[in-house]
Amino acid sequence: MTTAMQLTNVLKTLADPTRRAVFERIIREGEIAATGLVQGSKVSQPAVSQHLRALRDAGLVAERREGRHIHYRVAPKGLSPLIDWLGHYETFWAERFANLERLLKESE
Amino acid sequence: MTTAMQLTNVLKTLADPTRRAVFERIIREGEIAATGLVQGSKVSQPAVSQHLRALRDAGLVAERREGRHIHYRVAPKGLSPLIDWLGHYETFWAERFANLERLLKESE
DNA sequence: CAGTCGTATAAGCAATTGCTTATATATTCG
DNA sequence: CGAATATATAAGCAATTGCTTATACGACTG
Numbered sequence: 001m002t003t004a005m006q007l008t009n010v011l012k013t014l015a016d017p018t019r020r021a022v023f024e025r026i027i028r029e030g031e032i033a034a035t036g037l038v039q040g041s042k043v044s045q046p047a048v049s050q051h052l053r054a055l056r057d058a059g060l061v062a063e064r065r066e067g068r069h070i071h072y073r074v075a076p077k078g079l080s081p082l083i084d085w086l087g088h089y090e091t092f093w094a095e096r097f098a099n100l101e102r103l104l105k106e107s108e
Numbered sequence: 109m110t111t112a113m114q115l116t117n118v119l120k121t122l123a124d125p126t127r128r129a130v131f132e133r134i135i136r137e138g139e140i141a142a143t144g145l146v147q148g149s150k151v152s153q154p155a156v157s158q159h160l161r162a163l164r165d166a167g168l169v170a171e172r173r174e175g176r177h178i179h180y181r182v183a184p185k186g187l188s189p190l191i192d193w194l195g196h197y198e199t200f201w202a203e204r205f206a207n208l209e210r211l212l213k214e215s216e
Numbered sequence: 217c218a219g220t221c222g223t224a225t226a227a228g229c230a231a232t233t234g235c236t237t238a239t240a241t242a243t244t245c246g
Numbered sequence: 247c248g249a250a251t252a253t254a255t256a257a258g259c260a261a262t263t264g265c266t267t268a269t270a271c272g273a274c275t276g
Binding site: 158176 | 251253254255256
């Protein structure tokens with residue numbers, strides 16, 4: 001079960017374009033250290049670090065320490081609050097997401 | 109095609125709990141006037157009006173004037189940026205939403 | 217050990233947000 | 247017309263946000 005607060009957190013976290021870009025980069029790379037994320041980012045290292053903290057707090061990414069580096073990867077269940085919410089209202093979207101909730105349940 | 113800005117708008121708009129509650133209420137009621145939304149809301153009439161403006165600007169609701177009342181309803185395509193984005197990254201979610209993109213295309 | 221690399225935290229600041237009260241704009245009714 | 251109803255806008259304000267620079271922490275290296 002996901003709470004409204006978790007959903008709010010996920011939405012807020014993804015709503016910032018810079019932070020979402022970091023998240024998308026992590027998705028594409030599979031696993032990447034903070035250093036790699038700073039390179040090619042428009043903002044400073046502390047800014048990236050703060051975004052990573054926000055992403056972790058929202059449950060969207062997980063980390064794995066390896067020496068001095070911390071490798072970030074997507075947390076599979078991080079988007080659940082969002083998917084759950086969409087699924088919960090699926091019947092209102094004119095059958096658009098007819099199978100979404102079923103797919104969600106199968107994946108648990 | 110949806111832009112990153114549209115996605116940002118949708119996410120930001122839904123990220124506020126009060127505004128999201130207004131949106132969910134519109135979903136449940138099907139169609140409801142602003143007055144109805146103010147009743148049972150924790151915030152003032154102007155606050156609700158501002159939330160409705162934000163929802164409309166984000167493309168999430170549409171309005172229909174009827175005399176003095178303005179009835180709000182969900183805009184079917186409003187969530188497209190969000191769904192598109194989820195669908196775009198579906199292959200990274202470990203097959204979790206394997207059919208999402210297909211479902212999306214069918215509904216156009 | 218001291219130095220350096222990778223990352224996080226602190227402090228400060230401008231911009232944005234969400235609310236309020238007060239007022240304006242429609243629209244209908246008598 | 248004038249009063250009442252439904253909604254929107256204006257102005258102001260406290261809280262939050264996202265960034266910066268500066269500094270601290272942690273782990274490796276020589």
